[in-house]
Amino acid sequence: MSTPEGTGALLQLTGVSKRYRRGPQELCVLRDVSLELHAGEIVSVLGMRGGGKTTLLRIAAGMESADEGAVRFAGRDLTGLSDGELSRLLGGQIAWAGRSGPGMRVRMLDYVAMPLLVGKRRERARGARKTVYRQARCALERVGAAGCEEQRWEDLSDWERALVETAQAIAAEPALLLIDDITDALGIRETDALTSLLRRISRESRTGILMALSDAQAALWSDRIMTLSGGTLTQGPAAPGGNVIEFPGHATPQRDLGRGSTG
Amino acid sequence: MSRARVKGLSAGEAVLGLVIEQPDHRFSLERRLEARFGSAQFSYSTAYSAVRRLEKDGYVRATGAERDGQAAIYEATPAGVEHFREWVRSSTSAPVAREELHAKIALCEPRDLPRLIDVVHAEELACIAQLDSIRERMLAEQRAGALRPVAEQEWSTLMDRGVAHGEAAFWGGRIARMGRLRVYLEELRAEAERRALEQHRRGREERRAG
Numbered sequence: 210m211s212t213p214e215g216t217g218a219l220l221q222l223t224g225v226s227k228r229y230r231r232g233p234q235e236l237c238v239l240r241d242v243s244l245e246l247h248a249g250e251i252v253s254v255l256g257m258r259g260g261g262k263t264t265l266l267r268i269a270a271g272m273e274s275a276d277e278g279a280v281r282f283a284g285r286d287l288t289g290l291s292d293g294e295l296s297r298l299l300g301g302q303i304a305w306a307g308r309s310g311p312g313m314r315v316r317m318l319d320y321v322a323m324p325l326l327v328g329k330r331r332e333r334a335r336g337a338r339k340t341v342y343r344q345a346r347c348a349l350e351r352v353g354a355a356g357c358e359e360q361r362w363e364d365l366s367d368w369e370r371a372l373v374e375t376a377q378a379i380a381a382e383p384a385l386l387l388i389d390d391i392t393d394a395l396g397i398r399e400t401d402a403l404t405s406l407l408r409r410i411s412r413e414s415r416t417g418i419l420m421a422l423s424d425a426q427a428a429l430w431s432d433r434i435m436t437l438s439g440g441t442l443t444q445g446p447a448a449p450g451g452n453v454i455e456f457p458g459h460a461t462p463q464r465d466l467g468r469g470s471t472g
Numbered sequence: 473m474s475r476a477r478v479k480g481l482s483a484g485e486a487v488l489g490l491v492i493e494q495p496d497h498r499f500s501l502e503r504r505l506e507a508r509f510g511s512a513q514f515s516y517s518t519a520y521s522a523v524r525r526l527e528k529d530g531y532v533r534a535t536g537a538e539r540d541g542q543a544a545i546y547e548a549t550p551a552g553v554e555h556f557r558e559w560v561r562s563s564t565s566a567p568v569a570r571e572e573l574h575a576k577i578a579l580c581e582p583r584d585l586p587r588l589i590d591v592v593h594a595e596e597l598a599c600i601a602q603l604d605s606i607r608e609r610m611l612a613e614q615r616a617g618a619l620r621p622v623a624e625q626e627w628s629t630l631m632d633r634g635v636a637h638g639e640a641a642f643w644g645g646r647i648a649r650m651g652r653l654r655v656y657l658e659e660l661r662a663e664a665e666r667r668a669l670e671q672h673r674r675g676r677e678e679r680r681a682g
Contacts (some may be wrong), residue, residue: 255647256651289593398513398622426640428644429610434600434607436647439655
């Protein structure tokens with residue numbers, strides 16, 4: 210493998226291990242996990258519940274630190290960053306979409322705008338607020354959920370929730386999008402619609418997307434498929450000529466270098 | 473390597489359906505069978521012999537004699553169309569779980585465990601490869617414009633989407649099973665080591681006592 214900086218990867222995990230203490234037992238959630246994700250690429254990580262997917266995403270987001278190994282985002286080592294720098298990164302260049310919702314009764318427009326307002330306390334003048342809400346509206350429109358602006362989380366269907374979560378995640382135009390199983394409750398047409406939406410986003414904005422999935426269907430629209438079980442990441446055999454699919458009219462993500470199989 | 477086959481899907485009906493969809497040469501039917509039912513893993517000559525059998529049964533007929541080096545084009549007969557419609561509407565047979573792997577695990581001794589864990593992992597990899605080939609098929613479709621609004625899409629594309637999801641769920645489920653199995657076998661390997669150590673210790677104590 211070449212030097213970490215040399216691969217040009219957006220996200221690079223090298224030899225990442227994570228253990229949790231549960232009473233007298235030590236649980237190894239991630240075992241020597243290495244992976245690379247490039248700008249404009251979608252990678253699916255398939256695994257059962259409790260298989261370590263969410264931990265992997267949390268480590269990639271800098272929300273948690275690894276016990277061993279290195280995590281690099283755009284060439285920067287996340288372990289060396291301060292809490293302030295990390296929280297600016299998350300919600301800025303790194304975004305998270307899950308299924309948790311706002312946890313309070315707010316309009317979806319406010320929910321989508323929330324991460325955009327974080328860290329802008331001093332700039333809460335009318336102008337900044339206006340820009341933020343324009344951005345939030347734009348994001349909801351982009352995913353086709355403009356109709357949800359005034360609605361509350363409780364009143365939305367699983368499908369609309371997935372769209373709103375996606376809108377919130379892309380509102381700040383992140384470089385890296387981490388998605389924790391938002392397709393789980395969806396039907397076939399909805400899964401296809403959501404994943405092709407993600408595909409369009411990743412092509413248009415060169416967003417790198419790492420998706421944790423508990424069922425395989427949503428993985429069909431990604432560029433690479435990996436599995437995570439018992440803390441071990443398994444990467445499938447590379448297709449001839451690499452797995453990166455060219456899309457007409459869009460830049461092609463750099464073919465991944467030094468992709469090693471761990472496991 | 474063991475591999476689950478789509479039990480109950482005979483190539484005959486699949487090929488007959490393809491001929492009804494579009495009359496074709498035998499060699500193109502071969503290609504279409506692979507493209508549409510690739511993960512059923514029919515062998516290479518399957519479409520070829522299926523056409524022969526269908527012709528004998530009177531379900532397809534050759535049109536345009538084999539002349540000027542041109543291969544014959546096969547089309548369905550009315551009896552063939554009727555047979556196919558009946559098959560589509562009849563209930564499907566459930567697959568039989570006849571796993572080579574299960575017998576291996578059932579009859580495995582502790583010393584075989586490390587190798588068996590490798591076998592399970594290899595199977596997991598093979599399943600990822602299967603999923604990958606479905607993925608590539610879907611992406612090729614997408615490039616061909618399959619993500620247009622439903623109303624503008626070809627019927628066969630819409631139906632294929634359902635098949636792709638079904639196949640993905642099958643391989644995904646298998647990947648999950650293999651993952652769980654591997655974790656379990658690894659736990660058993662630790663258990664086997666613990667027992668061996670225990671036995672060794674007890675043996676030494678007995679020797680000392682005797």
